[in-house]
Amino acid sequence: MRIQRRAPVFETNKSKSRSIWLYCAVIFLLSLIVLYRGRLSWEQEQRTADFADAEFQVHVIDVGQGDSILVTADGHAMLIDAAGSSAAGAITDYLAQQQITSLDYAVATHLHADHIGGFPAVWEAVKPEHIVGSVCPDDLLPTSKTYERYLDAAEASGADYTEMQAGDSFTLGNAVVEVLAPVTDEAKDLNDTSLVLRVQYDDVVCIFTGDMENAEEETVLEQGSDLKADLLKVGHHGSDTSTGAAFLAEVEPTYAAISCGVDNSYGHPAKETLEKLAGYTDHVYITAEDGDIVFLYDKDTGNVSMTASGKE
Ligand SMILES: [Zn+2]
16 A cells, blocks of 8 residues: 655745735735725825815806806906806806805806896806906897896996907916907907907916807917917817918817806707817816806816806
8 A cells, every 4th residue: 555645844945924914915915905096096085185275267157058168377256257147157057056155257258148138147256356248239239138138237347347359468366368359349240249258367368258159269360369279268169260271270278168058949059069169178078068168277187178067
């Protein structure tokens, strides 16, 4: 009978110690992974925290069919347009959420109801210091009740009222706001009286276009202004009568935001506009689909981001 050789005792000890080493190595590696992931999520949290008080912010508020855009720079606030009167509640809620208790500037890009209708109620809640409107030929001035209410509210607010055009500028915290249009006071259409603003904070540039259409875009291009922008608020709710190829080629936006209502009767945004934008950026957000759109610039890190709240 063959006697099975027992494994020497020292062999068993060796394999035991090998197991312990292996066990320790696995524990060590797992700890490293846990620590690394913890560090990552901490860093992500930090970044989110940094962005939460980003020095320069643009909020394209989801107001349905219309425009209302909050811009903040170093705690100073500017509201570009206030959509139609039915959206005033959504705007004041949004401003409250962002802890905006006063407006350094309220800008009415032009006098259509989907841009100025909400101002009277918004100004009741949040006082403006300066109101800025665009130059508008007399024959294009609206005769609507909305316009009358807007004028009354502007007067009642106690703010100073200035009409601006190309060449004017002002500051908002460390941001410089340049007015690029209207260039002339001879517009044929109220949309083409839109104030077009170029807002720059450090190297970050945003262009806000109101409802500017192709005719006004041409006058802006003729001025030869620097239009290259990180963020473009697309003109006239993404209509195919705005955002011409020549204009877009100058702007070359990294991010684009379109403000329009769900299933609006105008068919905004136009497929053609979206296709043109797609030639420049994958980051096109639409309030009708994405909800509130938020663009942030963090001065310390130099990071820029754009996100959206999503629809409820
Ligand atoms: Zn409009």
